[in-house]
Amino acid sequence: xxxxxxxxxxxxxxxxxxxxxxxxxxxxxxxxxxxxxxxxxxxxxxxxxxxxxxxxxxxxxxxxxxxxxxxxxxxxxxxxxxxxxxxxxxxxxxxxxxxxxxxxxxxxxxxxxxxxxxxxxxxxxxxxxxxxxxxxxxxxxxxxxxxxxxxxxxxxxxxxxxxxxxxxxxxxxxxxxxxxxxxxxxxxxxxx
Amino acid sequence: xxxxxxxxxxxxxxxxxxxxxxxxxxxxxxxxxxxxxxxxxxxxxxxxxxxxxxxxxxxxxxxxxxxxxxxxxxxxxxxxxxxxxxxxxxxxxxxxxxxxxxxxxxxxxxxxxxxxxxxxxxxxxxxxxxxxxxxxxxxxxxxxxxxxxxxxxxxxxxxxxxxxxxxxxx
Numbered sequence: 475x476x477x478x479x480x481x482x483x484x485x486x487x488x489x490x491x492x493x494x495x496x497x498x499x500x501x502x503x504x505x506x507x508x509x510x511x512x513x514x515x516x517x518x519x520x521x522x523x524x525x526x527x528x529x530x531x532x533x534x535x536x537x538x539x540x541x542x543x544x545x546x547x548x549x550x551x552x553x554x555x556x557x558x559x560x561x562x563x564x565x566x567x568x569x570x571x572x573x574x575x576x577x578x579x580x581x582x583x584x585x586x587x588x589x590x591x592x593x594x595x596x597x598x599x600x601x602x603x604x605x606x607x608x609x610x611x612x613x614x615x616x617x618x619x620x621x622x623x624x625x626x627x628x629x630x631x632x633x634x635x636x637x638x639x640x641x642x643x644x645x646x647x648x649x650x651x652x653x654x655x656x657x658x659x660x661x662x663x664x665x666x
Numbered sequence: 667x668x669x670x671x672x673x674x675x676x677x678x679x680x681x682x683x684x685x686x687x688x689x690x691x692x693x694x695x696x697x698x699x700x701x702x703x704x705x706x707x708x709x710x711x712x713x714x715x716x717x718x719x720x721x722x723x724x725x726x727x728x729x730x731x732x733x734x735x736x737x738x739x740x741x742x743x744x745x746x747x748x749x750x751x752x753x754x755x756x757x758x759x760x761x762x763x764x765x766x767x768x769x770x771x772x773x774x775x776x777x778x779x780x781x782x783x784x785x786x787x788x789x790x791x792x793x794x795x796x797x798x799x800x801x802x803x804x805x806x807x808x809x810x811x812x813x814x815x816x817x818x819x820x821x822x823x824x825x826x827x828x829x830x831x832x833x834x835x836x
Contacts, residue, residue, distance in 0.1 A: 492730075494727075514730070516754065516758075517757075518753035518754065518757055519722070519723070519749065519750050519753040519754035519757070521719070522719065522720070522722060522723035522726075522750055522754055523723070524723070525719075525720040525721075525722070525723025525724050525727070526723040526724075526726050526727040526730075527723075527727065528713070528720075528723070528724060528727060529688070529723060529724040529725065529726060529727020529728045529729075529730075529731070529735070530727035530728075530730060530731050531727075532688065532711050532713065532724075532727075532728075533688065533711075533727065533728045533731030533732070533733040534731045551717070551719070551720065553715070553716025553717045553720065554716070554720055556716050557713070557714075557715055557716050557720055560714065561713065647757060647758060648758065648759060651758045651759065654730060655729070655730045655732075658730055658731055658732065659732060662732065
């Protein structure tokens with residue numbers, strides 16, 4: 475299963491969500507499908523995409539938040555799973571693309587390559603709904619169910635360790651950040 | 667426990683007056699009253715963290731959502747949050763109001779706190795983080811308001827060091 479096929483399968487479902495991604499191949503692939511103002515790409519601070527999603531979810535309880543995480547990032551901040559589970563925001567979907575690799579620095583294997591089970595860790599941390607998916611169809615149906623439903627969920631998607639050749643896009647980090655905040659402000663203005 | 671309840675209340679009221687509605691925290695002795703007051707306040711969302719660096723993400727998410735936040739941590743927690751501060755708050759111009767208990771400074775009896783005390787201010791300076799002290803009840807309200815104003819106008823982390831003189835009564 476390729477991550478870009480997973481992203482393509484749920485691209486239209488992400489339209490009404492606020493999306494936070496990790497750095498590297500994932501945001502480059504998502505941008506190749508088409509950047510949107512509701513996408514924020516955290517191009518460093520590995521591990522904090524899920525914490526950012528929690529801050530958004532607690533601040534905007536009626537807005538669906540989707541975090542697109544990775545195994546390398548999540549392994550750097552496993553405590554985030556216990557914090558997510560402690561507050562269980564109903565509007566947060568935590569998707570982890572697990573390619574068992576630190577792809578952007580040369581493909582070094584992560585601990586999921588030697589048996590660490592991120593879904594098991596999420597479940598044991600207290601995340602109420604978890605699953606692991608291995609096909610695009612299973613991924614798309616699990617992600618769609620989570621996005622349209624209610625309740626905190628961690629979906630681990632096992633994907634191949636391949637990605638685009640280049641990770642830098644022409645979207646500036648600050649441009650992305652200010653556009654994302656403006657977009658949220660415009661949503662708030664509309665709902666008033 | 668000789669942590670000042672009165673001064674903790676004073677700090678909390680000043681944070682509320684700035685419009686702070688989300689607080690991330692990791693308990694430490696000097697912060698116990700502040701965290702308890704936040705826990706009992708239905709107007710504020712308290713997020714208890716596993717590690718202080720998570721608080722950078724929490725505050726960034728709250729900022730994107732238009733919610734004002736602050737971080738409560740010990741100076742060792744500040745040390746644990748440095749990568750997040752640099753590679754998120756500085757990189758993306760995120761305002762952070764960091765209230766940091768200044769352990770390991772003059773009067774410290776716990777040997778394990780002393781190394782963190784030595785490096786706190788040098789690190790804040792090296793990271794170009796504006797900082798000041800909460801050291802007297804008479805100036806708490808004004809200084810918190812000023813720190814919050816600077817963080818919001820400059821879109822960067824600002825630190826207030828909670829001192830023994832303010833937090834500890836013996």
